Amino acid sequence: MMEVAGPWTEVFEDSSLGGDDMLTLAAEVLPDPPSVRRSQPVRIxxxxxxxxxxxxxxxxxxxxxxxxxxxxxxxxxxxxxxxxPSDKYLIRVYGEDVNCKSVWVGRRATARDVCHMLVQTAHCVDQENWALLEHHPTLALERCLEDHEVVLEVQGTWSPKNNTRFVFCKNYAKYEFFRNPTLFFPESMISDSADIGKELTSSELIQNLLRSGTCPEIQGFLHVKESSRKAWKKVYFFLRRSGLYSSTKGSSKEPRHLQLVADLDDLNVYSVVNSRKLYGAPADFTFCIKPPRNPTRVQDLKLLCADSEQTRTCWTSAFRLFKYGKQLQCNYQLSQSAPRSPEGCSLSYRLSKSEDTLVAMDFSGKAGGRVIQNPTEAESAEREEGRAWRRREALRCSLPNVNSAARPSSVHSSQPWFHGGTSRKEAERLIEKQGLVDGMFLIRDSQQHEQCFVLTLCFQLKSKHYLVIPCEKAGRKYFTIDDGVTLFIDLLQLVDFHQINQGILPVCLKHPCVCVAL
Structure with a gap:
């Protein structure tokens, strides 16, 4: 047994020690154990x-x-x-689908600034003809914001009860009345009191007034919805700088027969979507004038309906010119002076832009090319060029390396102008929304004819529809819109051809109807 003396006492038994042998160790004989260094809290x-x-x-x-x-x-x-960011505010902008994008904008950011920002972030092809749309789904109203309007001020007028939103889309007709005023302001709608110079025709008067940023007085019949009833009444209206007036006695212009309907300074003009179903309008060409603040009741809206799209466009354009005047002309000039980016443009966009610069040339002589001045000779040269083009395409398609696998029939599905199963009504609505300008087009599947397509084209503020029929020749599949006179191996070739050649169309294809998803 072993006993260790110290602060404690322990006894160890060891079999190696015989009998009662005992080994005693004094505690002081062993050296003191070294002190253990423990981790200490560190003051931070x-x-x-x-x-x-x-x-x-x-x-x-x-x-x-x-x-x-x-x-x-x-x-x-x-x-x-x-x-x-400092001094930035968050707004939500929707594309032409259900998706939206949040954008930080400054306090004084205009609609033009927001469109330029979205063009960069959405990687749009071209930099022009984009617009912000103010859309009221509950009231079925929408209008295109002017380029100089402050976005936050417009958003501040919205009621929280309505699901009002900004929509980013194309609008080719924003300033079209500056380019083609006689189409937007027909002579029959110009008031007689606007003829300040008897030696000027109505067309010259419109041109002079548009150059100065003003508008002639407009007159004509419109259907107006009575506030307390569902019925519509036909009334003669006058639009002047001082406001919108209605005649209480036919088309009389006497001051005692004129009644002030609205002051233009405190109103915005909106187009109405699906007005026949929602408001019982006699036609689809309905527009609305209302104050910026959302009304709480539908009865507070001033709904007006025209007999044609040209009449409605004339009234709405005149509203804009009377309200903003010279500012619209400044916006138009600023949009024209904006820098172009040709490197980002597609081939079809460049062709449509260069169409107005094309002239008929004759290179058959030995002295070089000459410009064809005679219109009849130029038309004959165009037909001859079309026949030569068809012969070249027929020869190219007959080559052994050209087959259906090399040019798939579904290659058009990825093009921005192709809208798949869009109905006729929806196609007209898309073109109307993005601007009724000559040459705007889209292609869609035909809902009545299997394996056929429909080319929807805008001309003179109306949508025209052309059936694209598939046909076979020499065992190959083609497409045609003129009963086989001109054949195309796919829809891309059809679009490329009619962007330069008018053919049976009233105007060449210029502006594709594009829907952008943010």
């Missing part, structure tokens, strides 16, 4: 300000469930969100 100098966030030194952790907590009570969520 705090550089936090009094009352600061206790988690400010902790790295921000994204919150996996942001919908379960409020940003005002969750420091983790606050740290994971991007901080808003």
């Amino acid at each position: 100098a705090s550089n936090r300000m009094r009352g600061g966030d206790p988690f400010s030194s902790v790295p921000s952790i994204p919150n996996p469930f942001p919908e379960l907590c409020s940003p005002s009570k969750s420091s983790a969520l606050i740290g994971s969100l991007p901080q808003p």
